[in-house]
Every structure is written in C-alpha cells, then in structure tokens.
Amino acid sequence: MTDMDRDRATGKNPPILHPYGSTAKRAPSHRPLAIPRTLTEMTGPLYGHASVDPGEADLTQGHAGEPQGERIILAGRVVDAAGGPVPDTLIELWQTNAAGRYLHAADRHPAPLDPNFTGAGRAVTDGQGQYRFTSIKPGAYPWRNHPNAWRPAHIHLSLFGPSLTTRLVTQMYFPGDPLLAFDPIFNAVPDLAARQRLVAGFDWNLTEPEWALGYRFDVVLGGRRATPMED
Amino acid sequence: MADEGLEPTPDQTVGPFFHYVLTPHAYPVRSLVGNDLTQAGVAGETIRIEGRVLDGDGSLVSDALVEIWQADAAGHYAHPEDRRGTASNAFRGFGRSDTDATGVFRFTTIRPGPVPGPGGGTQAPHIAVTIFARGLLRHLVTRFYFPDEPLNGADPILALVPAERRATLMLRAAGKAHYGIDICLQGDQETVFFDV
16 A cells, blocks of 8 residues: 555545546546656755745735735744655745735636735745745635635645655645635545644744734655655 | 654645746746756757646646656756766756646657666656646646657566556657657546556
8 A cells, every 4th residue: 555545545635536626527537556766756856045035935025015914924844754854945835815816817706916915935944944934814715616615715835845756735724714614625635634734823923023923834745754665 | 664753744736826936927926947948058859848638528728737857868867866976967857837728738858868767777768747737636647758769668667557558658759859748637548647
C-alpha cells in the first residue's frame, strides 16, 4: 500500500471522485500506477531567496493606496513528516480581495475589485522553515457547484519542498467559518483531523496591536514519509 | 516509515483562478517560472512541445496548469540530490504553462539526456509532468517519453506500464524538433498517471 493509497483509505487525503462537480469528467478512472522513486522524483525544482523579492510577501503594498479589508499576518512553519524544517522553499499564494473577488478575468462574481489589492504573493521559508505574509482577510464568494453554494474564505497555497514528491497545492481556511460545513472542496478530505489541518489558528502572539490579526498555518510536506524505493 | 511522524497537509484543488500568480502573463504580476526553459549557453537540442489536456468527454480543458521537470542534455538534474556534478549552469529544468482557450499548453526546452535508474540502470530520456486543474483535488503526475528513443525498450518505468497504455506517455513527432501529445484525464485514451 502506497502513501497515496493509505491516505485515501483513511480519509486523510481527498478521494478521486467526489460531489465536487468538476471532478466528474476530470478525475482519472484508473488508479495511479505506483512506481519507484527514481532520481527524477527525488529531485525537483528549487527556487530560493534569490527568486523572490521580500516585498512580494506583503500583499498590502505595491499599490497607490491601502487595500480595503481586515489586515492579517499569515505565518507558519513548513516541516517534513519527521518534523524537520523545510528551509529555502518557495511558497506562492493567491486569494480574493476582502469582498470575495479575484483579480481574474474569469471571475464573474459581481463584487467590487479593489484597485489597491492584487492578491498574489510569494515568500521563501527561512532556515527554520518559517514564512510570513501580510495580507487582507479574503471574502467568501458564490459558485455554481450546487444551489446557493458559497466558498468559505480561503487562501490558495503552492509549495515545492525538496523534491517532486513533496509538491503541494492546497487551500487554507479561517477558524470558525460557518461555510466550512457546506463546502465540498474542504469536505473532500473525509477525515476530520486531516480537514482541520487546513484551518489556520488565530494567534494572539502573532497579532500586532493597532495593526493586524495574526493567523498561524503550519504545513507538513509528506513526500519523505515512505522509505524511498529506489533500490 | 509511513506510520511514524507527522501527517501531511492534505491537497486541495488549484481551482480556476491560479493564473495571476502561477502563470501571470496576462496580469500585472512578475512571472517567476515561464514555459521557455532554454537560455543562452544551454547545451543540447532545442525542442518544442505543444500538447492538449482533454477531459472524459474529449472536451478541451482550458483552465489547467502543466509543470515539467527534466534533466539537461547530459542527463543531470539541477538539484543537490544529483551528486554526479552540476547540471549545465543555465538550465534549471523546470517550466510552467497554463492551457489556453483551446486547451493547449506549450513548452520550449531541450531534449533531456538519459538519467540513472534504480539499481544502477538507466532511464530513457523523459520529462516529468505534473497537472493541476479545477476538478482535480490532487495534482496528477505523468511522464513524456520520446518516440524515436532506442532506450525506451529498457526503461524501468515504462516496463511497469501495461503495454497497451504505454502510447499515452509518448510524444508524437509533429515536425523537426517539434512534438505533440494529448493528456487525457479520463476515458478510453486515459493517460497513465503515476503514484510517486
């Protein structure tokens, strides 16, 4: 049994087919074929500190004025399955503005764009695997998956880690959001404890007085759990 | 081992709105990774790959993201796990392309060399491919192989693929140094995806 099989069997990772409507014609019908991890899989793209301008981690800057909405600090630690830090790894992030609108040509939600907010960010973890963004709390928005469907506020995250096997694209949610119970994408992860790992924690110590609310979101990259099968 | 250590953060779909950070060519955001992997000074044969992503109905998928990772012309990866020496300096081996309104993705790169395989063997030249899209709760992983490559017959990964499905991994020659391929997410011609 591979890690992927195990995670699907125990509900710790999404199944292939799900009430999330878009899966119906896009989810493969064959099981993915398990292969040994060769040098191809044990390597992967590396984008370190030289790739990213420190200003790219502050989504509230770079425009003529301040964006609308509730300012947040989003910080956390990226670790491997053994709890060790994943240093110098690229994190890319995208999100709606405070009104729930993406700066994206395909977003038809009739909520306002914010001329002072793009919603795209990048950062690289430090030597201890820590990262930190400044942003605006994103808004909920409607979609057409089912009647009166609304996505809970979320932030999309893309991470690399040290190899192809640690590639992760996920979404981070906010604690206490009543829409979480109704969201098929969040609930595509069947296991409650696993699902909760997608929810950031409010962090009083990260919160800055008179400035911004702090949320902590730690990430575990799973690619090194299994003994490599190369030999 | 798998039962020890921390549980991983689960995957979630990339959704349809990734372009303005991951492939921001139409947006006022700096692009970090593009679809042209070649740069001045990179050794090797420049090739173009133009492929399509299709769903289970054969409809073109116009909101997918395709990432490629590959060795250089000498078969070296630009990564410290490849301990045989450095890859050619200018070649990073990583590219990204979104699919356009017609479901097409495009890369300009160099033909990779053969790379080491399990147990001291050799893998035929190949490109590792990762596909993200709305409707995929986790990304898919596959490979592109070259149709005119004698080493394919001894490739240890191709050998694991049922013979009748191997063709789904083969680039098809579309001209001089120009290749095409269809990534079929579902259906009769479904591409072979790997659990790595």
